[in-house]
Amino acid sequence: MSDHDPIDDWLSTDVELLSPVPGTFDRIHRRARRRKALTATTTALGAAVVIAAAVVLPQAVPGLLPGHATIPSKIVDSSKPSPSGHHEQTKRPKPPAFAGPASLSPPAQSSIAGSDYRPPSGFAATSVTFISGEIGAALGDATGDKAACKDSSCTAIAGTSDYGQSWFAIDAPPAGPPDGSSGVSQVRFLNGSYGWAYGPQLFATSDGGATWTQVEGLPGRVIDLATVNGRAYAVVAVCGGQGRDFAADCTSFALYSSPAGSGTWRQVRGAAAHLPVKPGALQLTDTNGYLLAGPVLYAGSSSGGSWAAVKISSGTVPSCLDGRGRQAVAGESGVLAPVNPGSSLYLSCQSATGEPVIYQSADGGQSWQSDGRAGLAGLITSLAVAPASDTLVAATTSGLYYSADGRTWHQASVSGKLPAGGFSFAGLTTEYQGVAVPAGSAVRRIYITSDGGQTWQAASI
Amino acid sequence: MVQLRSGDREAAEELFNACYPRLAGWCRRLVDDDETAHEIASEAFTRLLSRWSKLDNPQSYLYMIATNLVRDHWRKTSRERRAIKTFTASTPEEPAWHQSEDVDVRALIEELPPKLRSAFLLHYYAGFGVKEVATMLGRPEGTVKADLHHARARLKAAVGEHA
Numbered sequence: 001m002s003d004h005d006p007i008d009d010w011l012s013t014d015v016e017l018l019s020p021v022p023g024t025f026d027r028i029h030r031r032a033r034r035r036k037a038l039t040a041t042t043t044a045l046g047a048a049v050v051i052a053a054a055v056v057l058p059q060a061v062p063g064l065l066p067g068h069a070t071i072p073s074k075i076v077d078s079s080k081p082s083p084s085g086h087h088e089q090t091k092r093p094k095p096p097a098f099a100g101p102a103s104l105s106p107p108a109q110s111s112i113a114g115s116d117y118r119p120p121s122g123f124a125a126t127s128v129t130f131i132s133g134e135i136g137a138a139l140g141d142a143t144g145d146k147a148a149c150k151d152s153s154c155t156a157i158a159g160t161s162d163y164g165q166s167w168f169a170i171d172a173p174p175a176g177p178p179d180g181s182s183g184v185s186q187v188r189f190l191n192g193s194y195g196w197a198y199g200p201q202l203f204a205t206s207d208g209g210a211t212w213t214q215v216e217g218l219p220g221r222v223i224d225l226a227t228v229n230g231r232a233y234a235v236v237a238v239c240g241g242q243g244r245d246f247a248a249d250c251t252s253f254a255l256y257s258s259p260a261g262s263g264t265w266r267q268v269r270g271a272a273a274h275l276p277v278k279p280g281a282l283q284l285t286d287t288n289g290y291l292l293a294g295p296v297l298y299a300g301s302s303s304g305g306s307w308a309a310v311k312i313s314s315g316t317v318p319s320c321l322d323g324r325g326r327q328a329v330a331g332e333s334g335v336l337a338p339v340n341p342g343s344s345l346y347l348s349c350q351s352a353t354g355e356p357v358i359y360q361s362a363d364g365g366q367s368w369q370s371d372g373r374a375g376l377a378g379l380i381t382s383l384a385v386a387p388a389s390d391t392l393v394a395a396t397t398s399g400l401y402y403s404a405d406g407r408t409w410h411q412a413s414v415s416g417k418l419p420a421g422g423f424s425f426a427g428l429t430t431e432y433q434g435v436a437v438p439a440g441s442a443v444r445r446i447y448i449t450s451d452g453g454q455t456w457q458a459a460s461i
Numbered sequence: 462m463v464q465l466r467s468g469d470r471e472a473a474e475e476l477f478n479a480c481y482p483r484l485a486g487w488c489r490r491l492v493d494d495d496e497t498a499h500e501i502a503s504e505a506f507t508r509l510l511s512r513w514s515k516l517d518n519p520q521s522y523l524y525m526i527a528t529n530l531v532r533d534h535w536r537k538t539s540r541e542r543r544a545i546k547t548f549t550a551s552t553p554e555e556p557a558w559h560q561s562e563d564v565d566v567r568a569l570i571e572e573l574p575p576k577l578r579s580a581f582l583l584h585y586y587a588g589f590g591v592k593e594v595a596t597m598l599g600r601p602e603g604t605v606k607a608d609l610h611h612a613r614a615r616l617k618a619a620v621g622e623h624a
Contacts, residue, residue: 018485018498025477028503029470032510 034161110170111208112137112159112192117169119158120145125443125461126177127186127199128164130429136160137170137209138446138461139187139197141177155184157197157209163433164448164459173203173212178246181221185246186279190227194260198222199279200246202234206261218256218265223247223277228284229303233257234265235282235291253277253293255307271298271307278333280382280425285340288364292336292347295321295328297365310365318359318368320349337383337392346392346406348380356380356396360406371407378422381439386428386452393434393453395423400436402453413455414447428453473510476519481506484523487587491531491567501530521597524587528579535571569619577612580605 110117112135122145130136142156155175158167178185181200189195189208197203200221203212223246224235234256241248254272258265275294283290289302300307312323320334329351337346343364350356356379359370378398385392393412394401400412400423419438428434428449436447436456447456481502489498505526509519570578583594584605591609595602 015483015486015490017482018489018495018502020477020481020485020502021499024481024499024503025474028477028506029473029510031507 110159110168111205111210112170112189112195119167119169119461120156123156123158123444123461125158125437125446128425128435128437128446128461129188130163130435131189131191133430133433134161134163135192136164136429136435137187137189137195138167139172139184140461142172143177155197157187158461159209163429164435164446164461167461170209171211172209173197173205173214175201175203175214178244180242180246183246185244186225188225188227188232190230190232190260194227194232196225196227196232196234198225198234200239204263213263215263215265219254220252221246221250223250223253224279224282226282226284226289227260228286228289230260231257231302231304232260233268233282233284233289233302235277237277247279250277251275255282255291255298257304268300269306270309271300280335283336283338285338285342287341288338288343290336290338290345290365292334297321297336297347299364312368313366315367316359316370318347318349318370319357320347335380335383337385339385340387346383346385348374348383348394350380352379358383358406374403374407374409376401376409377411381423382425382427384427384434386431386434389431389452391428391431391452393426393428393436393449395426395436397422397439399423400426400447400453400456410454412449412453415455415457423447426453477506480520480523484527487524488527488531490586491570491582492534493567497534501527501534504530518593518596521589521593524583524589525597528582528587531582532575532578566616569616572619573612573615577608577615580608581612581616584609 112131120142123140123142125138125140127140128136128138136159138158138160140156140158142154145156155172155177157170157172159170160167173184175182175184175197177183178199183199184197184201184203185199187195187197192208193206195205195209197205197212200223202215202218202222202225204215205212218234218236220236220238222234223237223239226233235253236256237247237250237253239247239250241250252272252274255268256265257268271291273293273296275296277291277293281292283292284302287302289300289307291298291307297310298307299310312321317323317326318334319329320332322328329349331351332349332354334350335348337348339345343362345361345365347359347361347365347368348356349359355373356376357370357372358374359368361368376394376396376398378396380394380396382395383392384394390405392403392406394403394409399418400414401409402412403409419440421439423436424439426434426436432450432452434449434453436449437443438445438447443461445458445460448459449456484505485498485502488501489495492498492501505523508526509523570581573581579598580594580600583589583597584591589597591602591605595605598605600608
């Protein structure tokens with residue numbers, strides 16, 4: 001053997017210094033400040049914004065069974081080839097190279113904490129979520145950006161640290177836009193670290209979106225997801241919808257839950273049935289969880305444990321719910337809005353052509369009251385209550401509305417021309433700040449309020 | 462050791478100026494690419510500054526983070542290499558291109574088990590003492606010494622195989 005030891009040679013060679021490019025420290029300092037702010041951020045409820053307008057048609061086909069055995073899921077490295085037999089995992093477009101000074105490549109990924117890169121120019125949001133009065137993220141389709149997507153379809157995520165006034169690029173999961181049982185269309189963050197991209201596939205991040213891993217093994221499409229108390233809850237449904245209408249024709253569902261970062265998803269007992277379900281049906285507060293599936297309201301703790309169908313014990317039965325021996329009015333569907341904290345609930349019931357009626361419950365849905373028709377024009381697509389106040393906002397296919405008590409409603413002022421088709425979502429992150437999203441499968445602007453929903457200003461993503 | 466205080470931008474900049482060039486150079490030696498080295502060093506500093514007031518030994522933290530990021534980079538490039546290998550294996554017409562016949566120490570270190578690799582890089586390459594490495598990795602000093610010994614032995618054996 002030779003005396004020459006390449007290991008020693010290598011180790012004994014001095015490291016050649018590599019000077020930073022000008023501006024590096026300022027860039028690092030800015031990023032660090034944003035991340036530090038995020039660390040202190042706690043979960044804000046009622047902030048999740050969904051842009052989803054899938055039509056749900058009740059139709060009985062075999063699917064998830066009530067009391068279905070727990071099916072353990074696993075998190076897999078999204079870069080690895082998918083196991084055979086998982087046809088949902090076959091389409092794995094590359095994430096976009098964001099337009100910016102240079103394309104990012106791991107390990108310097110971009111997270112919700114901030115980046116110096118702009119979202120692709122063709123970015124069209126399909127989901128927006130906020131975790132505080134400043135920080136949020138939007139997931140959307142970047143397929144229109146040829147530079148970002150080249151010849152394949154792809155998903156992009158944008159982040160904001162000024163409540164939607166400006167946006168930067170965040171790394172996205174390696175999935176395309178929704179196409180039947182594949183792709184993603186929605187994003188949720190529990191805090192600055194843990195987040196999920198879903199609809200219909202499911203991806204998870206534990207580093208603010210810098211890296212994503214695919215969750216496999218869930219028995220259906222993930223059509224809704226919400227986070228609170230260090231957990232994520234996902235509505236896994238059997239749906240027949242094709243293309244972007246992945247959440248249409250859902251005929252059965254099961255609720256799953258996972259502690260953030262664990263990668264283990266377990267079925268929540270008592271919340272599964274052969275019932276239609278649609279995006280936005282799952283609502284969580286600090287203490288309670290609610291899921292509206294067809295004419296049945298399910299409720300349970302948002303910290304774990306079993307859920308159960310809520311029995312209406314007395315008083316009025318909302319027209320879109322079954323209760324006390326009476327079936328829901330045919331064609332009526334409901335939109336839920338829980339009050340956080342507490343057990344108060346608002347429920348809007350409406351047929352496709354009728355006026356909405358808004359009901360109130362102070363006991364988690366066991367009894368309801370209503371003052372009759374609310375006087376809102378259009379079909380209510382979203383209803384939300386501000387944290388720490390009684391202010392409500394509603395999005396309809398005709399516009400945006402607000403109310404101080406759930407009884408008297410006023411049409412809100414919206415800057416510019418009202419979007420065709422109205423709005424698919426309105427939510428309040430704080431008592432005064434909120435976001436509304438125009439109807440449509442992909443949008444390039446959202447609407448922001450800073451006065452509790454009375455006036456809304458357009459903001460481009 | 463630089464004492465970090467919350468919001469102390471001056472101290473942060475001082476630490477940056479003192480440590481960045483060596484850290485980035487250290488990364489370049491391991492990843493063989495200037496741009497990636499800058500990305501890793503910048504990310505390590507970002508994580509350090511975002512935890513500004515909570516660290517007793519920022520330099521150790523920097524190198525620990527950089528080691529993890531280098532590991533991630535190696536993992537990613539290894540996957541890419543495997544993919545390329547699989548692809549080129551099916552197209553034998555092209556003659557294989559051979560790098561230098563010299564032993565690629567970086568590749569050998571990359572192939573070390575993660576437990577041995579972190580200790581090896583931090584001790585032999587970043588220059589931290591055994592005690593400091595033990596603290597950084599949360600392992601007993603004796604374990605770190607044994608890991609270093611095993612790492613060296615494995616590398617020597619690997620060099621023998623490649624010679």
